Amino acid sequence: MKLKEVQEILKAKVITSVTGWEDIEVKSACGCDLMSDVLAFVKNQALLLTGLVNPQVIRTAEMMDIKVIVFVRGKMPGEDVITLAEKLDMVVFTTDTPLYVACGELYSNGLSGKGE
Template identity: 55%
Template sequence: MKLREVKELLNARVLTGEEHLDEDVYVACGCDLMSDVLRYAKEDGILLTGLVNKQVFNTVDMANMHSIVFVRSKVPGEELLEMAEDIDMLIMTTDYPLFESCGILYHNGLKGAIPKNEL
């Protein structure tokens, strides 16, 4: 799935990294617990979260992910958006809650980060 399709499906607004919208994403991780993100996230996946703090950006960067969708209309502050630009990260925000956002993407073919054999 292209990140542009994620944007359209979630009626999301791009905050940084619009130039990445034509890149592919194969898995998503919907999570507010950053230790789980480090455990289960896949490289080049997309994180959906309601947390808006520096640890989210650091975790995503450490996990080699390059995209975040903040749910429930959350918007990071200017300092965090500048940090995202510095590490070349696509940041979007959607009005949908986490559960619905993940459901919409899953229903449209985006897979989860945890393999079924690990559930």
């Protein structure tokens, strides 16, 4: 699924300035607030949905080669998190949608949690 479609489905706002983000493809999604669970979720071209808004989210995503993060429930990360994400060329969205609903919306529109 292309990120433009993810943005439309979740009515999300882009908060990093990565160019060409609309055409980036994600193949699976992981929704959680425990970064230890993210470490157990090794999938290629994954999207992370979380309500946790600290630099550890960005560092964990970096370790797992996750390039797209969606902060749910209207959470807005601080400038330190946004700056770090931009430095690492990560696309970051924020949406008012709760985590459970956001995952369900993406799943019902064809984005699996299983990857390829």
